[in-house]
Amino acid sequence: MILVRHAEALLWAGRYLERAENTSRCLNYAANSITHLRAEEARVESELLVRTLGLTEELQAAGPLESRPQLIAFLLSDSDNPGSVVSSVSAVRENLRSVRDRIPIELWEEANGLYLRFPFLGHANNAPKELHEVLLMVRRACLAVSGVLNEGMRRDEGHALMVVGRMLERSIFTVNLLEASCSDPRGALEASRMLRLTSSTQAYHRQYGNAPDFEIVVRYLLHAADLPRSVRSCLSHAEESLNSLASGASALDRPRRRTALVRSRLEFGDIADGLSSAPVQTLSELALELAALADDVQAGFVPPLALSEIHSQYLRPGTADGAAS
Amino acid sequence: MADVNGNGLSGSPSMLLDGYDASRVYDEVFDADGAVRGAYSRIVERFSELDAAELQRLGELVADEFRRQGITFTVYSEDEGTERIWPMDLFPRLIAAAEWEELARGLAQRVTALNCFLSDLYSGEAAVLADGLVPRWLAVSSRGFERNAVGITVPHGAHCNIAGIDVVRGASGRYQVLEDNLRNPSGISYVAENRAAMAKVCSWLFEDHTVQPTEQYGQMLRSTLESMAPGGADHARLVVLTPGIFNSAYFEHAFLARSMGVELVEGRDLVVEDHTVYSRTIEGLVKVDVIYRRIDDDFLDPVAFRPDSSLGVPGLLGALRAGTVTVCNALGNGVADDKAVYPYVPDLIRYYLGAEPIIDNVTTYTMWDEEQRAEALGRLHELVAKPVGESGGYGVLIGPHASEQELQAARAAITAEPREWIVQELVQLSTLPALAEDRLEPRHLDLRPFVLTAERTEVFPGGLTRVAMRRGSLIVNSSQGGGSKDTWVLAPESP
Numbered sequence A: 001m002i003l004v005r006h007a008e009a010l011l012w013a014g015r016y017l018e019r020a021e022n023t024s025r026c027l028n029y030a031a032n033s034i035t036h037l038r039a040e041e042a043r044v045e046s047e048l049l050v051r052t053l054g055l056t057e058e059l060q061a062a063g064p065l066e067s068r069p070q071l072i073a074f075l076l077s078d079s080d081n082p083g084s085v086v087s088s089v090s091a092v093r094e095n096l097r098s099v100r101d102r103i104p105i106e107l108w109e110e111a112n113g114l115y116l117r118f119p120f121l122g123h124a125n126n127a128p129k130e131l132h133e134v135l136l137m138v139r140r141a142c143l144a145v146s147g148v149l150n151e152g153m154r155r156d157e158g159h160a161l162m163v164v165g166r167m168l169e170r171s172i173f174t175v176n177l178l179e180a181s182c183s184d185p186r187g188a189l190e191a192s193r194m195l196r197l198t199s200s201t202q203a204y205h206r207q208y209g210n211a212p213d214f215e216i217v218v219r220y221l222l223h224a225a226d227l228p229r230s231v232r233s234c235l236s237h238a239e240e241s242l243n244s245l246a247s248g249a250s251a252l253d254r255p256r257r258r259t260a261l262v263r264s265r266l267e268f269g270d271i272a273d274g275l276s277s278a279p280v281q282t283l284s285e286l287a288l289e290l291a292a293l294a295d296d297v298q299a300g301f302v303p304p305l306a307l308s309e310i311h312s313q314y315l316r317p318g319t320a321d322g323a324a325s
Numbered sequence B: 001m002a003d004v005n006g007n008g009l010s011g012s013p014s015m016l017l018d019g020y021d022a023s024r025v026y027d028e029v030f031d032a033d034g035a036v037r038g039a040y041s042r043i044v045e046r047f048s049e050l051d052a053a054e055l056q057r058l059g060e061l062v063a064d065e066f067r068r069q070g071i072t073f074t075v076y077s078e079d080e081g082t083e084r085i086w087p088m089d090l091f092p093r094l095i096a097a098a099e100w101e102e103l104a105r106g107l108a109q110r111v112t113a114l115n116c117f118l119s120d121l122y123s124g125e126a127a128v129l130a131d132g133l134v135p136r137w138l139a140v141s142s143r144g145f146e147r148n149a150v151g152i153t154v155p156h157g158a159h160c161n162i163a164g165i166d167v168v169r170g171a172s173g174r175y176q177v178l179e180d181n182l183r184n185p186s187g188i189s190y191v192a193e194n195r196a197a198m199a200k201v202c203s204w205l206f207e208d209h210t211v212q213p214t215e216q217y218g219q220m221l222r223s224t225l226e227s228m229a230p231g232g233a234d235h236a237r238l239v240v241l242t243p244g245i246f247n248s249a250y251f252e253h254a255f256l257a258r259s260m261g262v263e264l265v266e267g268r269d270l271v272v273e274d275h276t277v278y279s280r281t282i283e284g285l286v287k288v289d290v291i292y293r294r295i296d297d298d299f300l301d302p303v304a305f306r307p308d309s310s311l312g313v314p315g316l317l318g319a320l321r322a323g324t325v326t327v328c329n330a331l332g333n334g335v336a337d338d339k340a341v342y343p344y345v346p347d348l349i350r351y352y353l354g355a356e357p358i359i360d361n362v363t364t365y366t367m368w369d370e371e372q373r374a375e376a377l378g379r380l381h382e383l384v385a386k387p388v389g390e391s392g393g394y395g396v397l398i399g400p401h402a403s404e405q406e407l408q409a410a411r412a413a414i415t416a417e418p419r420e421w422i423v424q425e426l427v428q429l430s431t432l433p434a435l436a437e438d439r440l441e442p443r444h445l446d447l448r449p450f451v452l453t454a455e456r457t458e459v460f461p462g463g464l465t466r467v468a469m470r471r472g473s474l475i476v477n478s479s480q481g482g483g484s485k486d487t488w489v490l491a492p493e494s495p
Helices: A004-036 A039-051 A056-064 A067-074 A085-097 A104-113 A120-124 A126-151 A157-183 A191-197 A201-208 A212-224 A231-244 A250-268 A268-275 A279-302 A304-310 B038-048 B052-069 B097-123 B136-140 B187-199 B201-206 B217-226 B251-259 B316-322 B342-353 B370-378 B404-416
Strands: B072-074 B083-086 B088-095 B162-169 B175-181 B238-241 B263-267 B268-273 B276-281 B286-289 B290-293 B326-328 B364-366 B382-386 B421-425 B431-436 B440-450 B450-453 B458-461 B465-469 B482-489
Touching: A004 A039, A004 A067, A004 A085, A004 A126, A004 A157, A004 A191, A004 A279, A004 B276, A039 A056, A039 A067, A039 A157, A039 B421, A039 B450, A056 A201, A067 A085, A067 A126, A085 A104, A104 B052, A120 B404, A126 A157, A157 A191, A157 A212, A157 A231, A157 A279, A191 A212, A201 A212, A201 B175, A212 A231, A212 A250, A212 A268, A231 A250, A231 A279, A250 A268, A268 A279, B038 B088, B052 B083, B052 B088, B052 B187, B052 B431, B088 B097, B088 B187, B088 B431, B088 B440, B097 B175, B097 B342, B097 B450, B097 B458, B162 B217, B175 B342, B175 B440, B187 B201, B187 B217, B187 B251, B187 B465, B187 B482, B217 B238, B217 B251, B217 B290, B217 B450, B238 B251, B251 B263, B268 B465, B276 B316, B316 B326, B342 B364, B364 B370, B364 B440, B370 B404, B404 B421, B431 B465
Parallel strands: B088 B482, B238 B263, B238 B290, B290 B326
Antiparallel strands: B072 B083, B162 B175, B162 B440, B162 B450, B268 B276, B276 B286, B364 B421, B382 B421, B431 B440, B440 B465, B450 B458, B465 B482
8 A cells, every 4th residue: 555645756756757758859859850940930849849848837937938059958957947857857866766665776776877967967068969969868768767667666556656647747748749739820840740759750650651641640649549659548558557556545536537538538539529620629628638637646646635534633733723734 | 013015915915005004003904913813814815906996996886886876875064965975995894703793692782781771761660760770860861861751661671672882892802882872773774785785896805705694684674673563563564754855864764664665654644543653545544553763752743742843743652652553763762872871881781681791881981970070071181072962973072182272171061061971981993994095094993783672682793884084083973974884794604
């Protein structure tokens, strides 16, 4: 039986691990593609990337991106940006550190090893070659962590929670990407770029064997059962992992139901219809659904109502309201 | 100066040991004539095959290993307050089997007597005070004496389940106890990690010896703690209670939980209902039977102790009193490892066990005794003064190293508050070679073996050897620049 605090830490370790990988993939894309664009096009595309990563508010706090180096610094090494690679890697490490007694030593070592390269990350200049090396290092380290997670970790609650975290974060990223692409009238993030940003180009070509078609790509990234980054695939894995968690955890019933509902709507239901008639609205609603699902999962571990029921009968001195200490 | 290159070592003379001076104090490796002591002959030969660059390279490998694994500790006084890599010197400390057996018997004897003292004080009739062996005023004025613990019985009368006893060797070569640590002795994780690192980086060193393993500590500790469960060992649920990831010993707390296969909890993970302690899991509340706490008494329960503590568990004292949970080590052990009580331990051994102490104390002067105080203050320049309320080497005045101004200040402080000080004869701690830039030089060291007690008392083989890395320094604490060494207890059949 896993502690509530450990459950939360592992869930977030999974989310931040995926976030580090997503951000580094976006950076890689930005480094290779935006360089070839005119200044205005690059600015638009940078904004779309930031929106895809769910960092619009953080960018507003940081100030406008006026150059490519600024975009790279914001996404790579800005420690005030919770979605930057540095912040994500740091968060993975801190969360795993708080549960290091219950995860494989190798998992901790890989996460700690990545964190220890921070000075390298922080001082990386923006020359394409060095940036490429930094991103390659981050990506390989993320893959190493994933490898230990998959191959070295017992299939217990901790493993299930990290998988749930990763799948939630991944599905949110993919839907954000689709929404940003569909809602951009300039079509800056066209089909092939969506595939690149989800590492799905090769899979798409093997499946469809032709030049990417925007609508097909959108449906592919939403519905494909065999694509690791499709929303349906992510939700199936999340559902499976949530179901594997202890049956006594009744507070997880709500996120279990919601996951199954969204997954089945993708698999059998109305989302496909909505994409034909009102794609932006459909994707926006799906994004909200996923955000609500993430909230439900979080609340499932730290249920506010249940907490008030299990507070200590011994109050901390000075707490007059009877709240849990 | 001992000519350590004239000792008939096989192979080329070791540049590393050139000029090694073993004549000033008891050296663990070389006797006063520069001859290698028996147990170390093969180790000295092995090291004589290395040069400084190779030894430094191996040291860096160990440091990398520790860095990668996050084997760290935190020094709070540093501005940055960041984690430091655990320092380890590669030249191991060896303890021959017979020598260890004697030491272990002495440690077990001492901890048994201290447990009797605690049991007498908290759940007995305090006969030791009534009989005047330890002055009542001294015991009850101890900061470690916990009135709230009076009347709380613990299984097997074992108040101190995990003890770390600091022992040293002076000029005579005999072990002496320098300090008892009966509350939250730390360092066992570094014992295991030092060995693991040595086995990886210097596996060839082990080829000539049979060394007692260190990886069984978790199993030993788990058995000890399980047998402290109020309802018996079967299905007992243990947890390790940590202040959290920012605590200086967090690495150790995680190590303990992992090596025992139990949860590492913080105070906020636990809740007390109906005088029973539960942990908050995603399936609801689950009863806890034994808490191996790594936080101090004052922070354990904000209702009973410090109200500003956010580390503890409200209501824990009530659960303890109800007997539904055991907290290890027990509340109030600080009275028995109070430095002011230390001078009485040999008498406690005689009183409770009817036996002579196997390991002696360092000669100690009690400052509340006028006669002893007068003598000590007159010779303070050659003695060591220790404030009884400090730990980690802080506040210690080493007479021969102190200025006249410092000595005067210490005399004034002792005269003003004699209860707060003890004064001891200076023990010139024994030395062992440690790498200092490009050569091995003698460095002072101590040893902290760990003693586990429940139904019976067991001494874990070896312990944490701490070494002062600065030349001539007697302060071995890692928080003050000390390092560590792998400690090898040799099996009886080992050469």
